[in-house]
Amino acid sequence: MKQILVKKNIFQSNDDIANENRKILSKKGIFTINMLGSPGAGKTSVLEQIIKSLKNEISMAVIEGDLYTAKDAERIESHGINVIQVNTGGACHLDASMVKEAMDNIGVEGLDFLIIENVGNLVCPASYDLSEDIKITVLSITEGNDKPLKYPSMFQKSEVLIVNKVDLLEHTNFSMDELYKDIKSLNENMKIFEVSCSTGEGIEELSKFLKDSIEEKRRKL
Template sequence: MKQIIVEKNIPVNNNELANENRKLLNEKQIFTINLLGSPGSGKTCLLEKLIENIKKHYNMAVIQGDLYTAKDAMRIEKHNIDVIQLNTGGLCYLDASMISTSLNNLDINKLDFLAIENIGNLAFPEEYDLSEDMKIVVMSTTEGNDKPFKYPLMFKSASVVILNKLDIIDHTNFDINEFYRDIRMLNKDIKVFEVSCKDNRGIEELSDFLKNKIREKKIMNS
């Protein structure tokens, strides 16, 4: 694991730098996701499950965003893939300059799939282009079904929502019908996966979806 401390937030044109990163990622045919969600939604646990299913078929790496600690990156590193730990020192988002620095510290020539686990936050991270092919939002049944309307920009900009912790939905007041109604009102084309990291519900379906996207990227850019 390589740990990068973001010393200060240097003003950059995020979109210009994101386009430069995207050009490089496209040239190398690396399918990239920006994994977003609240603290405790289960992003890291979900990522561990995806690694188990995907690394057998494709070379992958993770850029792990966190305010201060390296605990999540240490979990990911146990799966024997390349990990970059980005510590933002309190900034509640990642930006294109941080991704550029991370790419310079990865052997991108051997990568097929890059997962960026963003800072746990639903308010700001979607505003920053990280050169991803797809934004994926993870939310859990323990958060309540009102999150899409509370943070509409996040869910409008995402291509996929992963509804996590389905195994305990009966112990919450999560209204799944209202959730689907609200999410479709905000983004009629969004794809939803219902998963549980505890009993592996929906994990294989989600993994197959991502593996297909990795293959499509290679065909598109070949």
């Protein structure tokens, strides 16, 4: 596993670099997701389940964002997946220049699927284009169902919501009805998956959605 602390290019805007990255990814037919969510939402656990479901069928790599450590990247690497750790040195999000350097280091030739796991934060990551095809936000039952209205930008800009840890629902005051109502008021086209990494609930449906999206992009080459 490679680990890099990238230096930002101050002479180009994030969107300029993101557009350059997108051209490369589109030319190679690589479906790319930007996975977002709070610390503790279970992004890495969901990612591990996706990897288990798809790694024998899909060529994939992971760019793992974190403030300082490589703990999540080490978890991903244990599944036999090519992964590169990007430490932001305290910045609360990844940006396109960081993704560019990670792409250069990890090598994207022959990939079908690139997963960017962003730094755990529900605010600033939503504002940065990372050349992704879709943004996916992970929200855990233990966080409460009030998060979409408290942090609307994240949910307005994401195409997919993964509601994680649904096996804990009966032990909380989380209201799934209120969550759906709030999500639809912010983003009526958002696709929602209810999953549990402990029981496996919803993982097959989520993996099928991703596989279909990957194959659709490959067909456009």
